[in-house]
Amino acid sequence: MAEEVILEKASSFMDPFKGVLLTYLIPESCYDELFLNFNFLDVPCLKILLSKGLGIGIILGSVMVKLPQILKMMGAKSGEGLSFQSVLLELLALTGTMAYSITNKFPFSAWGEALFLMLQTVTIGFLIQHYGGRSGRGFLFLIVYFGLLALVLSPVTPMSVVTTLQAFNMPAIIFGRLIQAVTNFRNGHTGQLSAISVFLLFAGSLARIFTSLQETGDALMAFTYVISSACNGIIAMQVLYYWNSSAERKKKKKKKKREKKKMAEVNLLHKGTSFMDPFEGPLLEYLLPQSCSDAFFLRFNFMDGPCLKILLSKCVGTVIILGSMLVKLPQITKLLGAKNAEGVSFLSLLGELLAITGSLAYSVAHSFPFSAWGEALFVMLQTVTVGFLIQHYGGRTGRGVLFVLLYIGVLSVLLSPLAPANVLTAMQASNMPAIIVSRVIQAATNFRNGHTGQLSAATVTILFAGSLARIFTSVQETGDTLLVVTYVVSVACNGLIVAQVLYYWKSTKKFLQRSTCA
Known part of the structure; x- marks a missing residue:
């Protein structure tokens, strides 16, 4: 009997990850075979x-x-x-x-x-x-x-x-x-x-x-x-x-030839070359104007204030956009894994979508650089997916499909030439109350439940950090007061949800354990 108890209580170095492994990768029998019996050559399990x-x-x-x-x-x-x-x-x-x-x-x-x-x-x-x-x-x-x-x-x-x-x-x-x-x-x-x-x-x-x-x-x-x-x-x-x-490559080759001729003429006047010359094309296209490239890599003036601001803004913008491609994936994965959306407010999501759509349409209409707003496109796609999943796991798949269709129709109209400029400006201005209301709804849901449910801590934290960084990039790249104030409000509201995630951490953990057992 004692030996049986010892066998039953056998543990593995992979026990902290057991829940994730059993949910997404392997059945319990394979977990035991691989990480308790250390039989790493079990072909069916592999x-x-x-x-x-x-x-x-x-x-x-x-x-x-x-x-x-x-x-x-x-x-x-x-x-x-x-x-x-x-x-x-x-x-x-x-x-x-x-x-x-x-x-x-x-x-x-x-x-x-x-x-x-x-x-x-x-x-x-x-x-x-x-x-x-x-x-x-x-x-x-x-x-x-x-x-x-x-x-x-x-x-x-x-x-x-x-x-x-x-x-x-x-x-x-x-x-x-x-x-x-x-x-x-x-x-x-x-x-x-x-x-x-x-x-x-x-x-x-x-x-x-x-x-x-x-x-x-x-x-x-x-x-x-x-x-x-x-x-x-x-x-x-x-x-x-x-x-x-x-x-496209032929055009680029012709363009490069013309640029080489011009550079050859310039080099006759000054023989300045730089170790960064092989990367000049991408630098000028994505990060720096010609004047800043010359200041940094020809005159080695790395303390040029305006140029440092431009470089930092472009880099931060690019990182935010790259991060935005995955920002809501933890939330989507969590919903798919749990097969429920308890604790995630659909009304809050609609308010967030209104804000994202306003920023997207406003930025496109004003021809702001993609590095100043690009994440709105990717966050929008993921937010629509979350909205559909909330309806789907709530047993309202038909409503979810209708929501997706209606949203795409409205977005199409807003991005078309039919949308008046004053409507887009009004939408951007309404972002502030939309963000505030959506976050207050989510905060109230969390307070009422006494936990944050299936709300992803990773997604919430990344959104907070992204909106914080966007204050600087908006000032630097657009100079648009309305856009900057919107991000300041977004930081405050996302900060409230981050604070709740930390405050309800233990109660959320207990709730998720009960959900798993049930």
């Missing part, structure tokens, strides 16, 4: 661990996989080289996979990237239309697609239709990639197609073959990823083949 790890890696990567493509299009203000027909077929494939997986109740780690890829692919589709001078068609495309998506995900759609959609993925992927390949061949270059996005998609579909077999055992789904890997491989090969033929 397969499960590898499959789950790859699945989570693919999902996290999918959040940003098409962002290089979106940023490249926004930077060039062009969709040249991208086929809209190819985007439509890719959307058809993604929608089929998503609907089939949800209907068959496959684990989120087996298909989750389809959700994030769909959102980014829809954005690319809109940008192709927008930069082609067809913004009206772009808005219509968004409304029609999300309407069809809501219908496919609803109980109204028969299982046979969903299975047919998944089976149709193979020809859809083949035709979609062939259209893009033919477009590249006809152009003799890959245009605005992002090499990073192409290679990430290829690697992801390759890894999905293994995870599909391991987690779903569904031959139809696994074969779809085999086809997807082959087709993405063709586009990846074209990217390499046409690497030096891209129209």
Whole structure:
């Protein structure tokens, strides 16, 4: 009996992480086998661990996989080289996979990237239309697609239709990639197609073959990823083949030649060169004006006050934007893991969305630099996802879909030329009461519950730090008083929630333990 008790109380160095491991990566039997019996060569458990790890890696990567493509299009203000027909077929494939997986109740780690890829692919589709001078068609495309998506995900759609959609993925992927390949061949270059996005998609579909077999055992789904890997491989090969033929690269080469001639003429007057010359292009494009580059790297005046402010502001802005891509992922992951949204206020989220949308529309209308407001775009996408999950886990999936459709419609109108400048200014001004009200609602919810529930401490803290840094960058890059005051109010309100997270830390921990046991 004593020996049995000792065996039952066996502990492992991985015990602090046991909850996370059992929730996301391995079953209890594999935990015991790997970390209590130290049998690291247990093949079935290794397969499960590898499959789950790859699945989570693919999902996290999918959040940003098409962002290089979106940023490249926004930077060039062009969709040249991208086929809209190819985007439509890719959307058809993604929608089929998503609907089939949800209907068959496959684990989120087996298909989750389809959700994030769909959102980014829809954005690319809109940008192709927008930069082609067809913004009206772009808005219509968004409304029609999300309407069809809501219908496919609803109980109204028969299982046979969903299975047919998944089976149709193979020809859809083949035709979609062939259209893009033919477009590249006809152009003799890959245009605005992002090499990073192409290679990430290829690697992801390759890894999905293994995870599909391991987690779903569904031959139809696994074969779809085999086809997807082959087709993405063709586009990846074209990217390499046409690497030096891209129209953009030709323009850059011509521009560099002109700049070299000018520099040669300048160098005749002064022979100043710098160890930073190889990085001059990116520095001038993203961080410093020419005068500051000369002050720092030709005259070595590293104490130039105005230039230091510009450099610090640009660097902080870039870091905030990069961080914003993941700022709400802890919150999203927490909701998905717990399968409930208790403690997260939907009314507070609506107020936050109003504030984010106001800043986004106001900044775009005033042509402020992307480094001064770019995080609003990524935080908005993640906030909409959180809003949908609150409704979904509250048993109101229909309302969640309606919320997403309505929001996209309103956002489309605000970003179009139809929105008057005074309306956008009024929206930005209303940000302050919107932020205050949303945070007060969340604070009241926390106070009433006596804990912060599923509210993510990491997300709240990052939002607080980001709004604090934005005060400086807004003063430096825009000089807009309204924008600066908005961020000051945001800091105060986010600080209140951070204080509550710290105050209710122990009671929240107890609540989460009770929820897990239940």
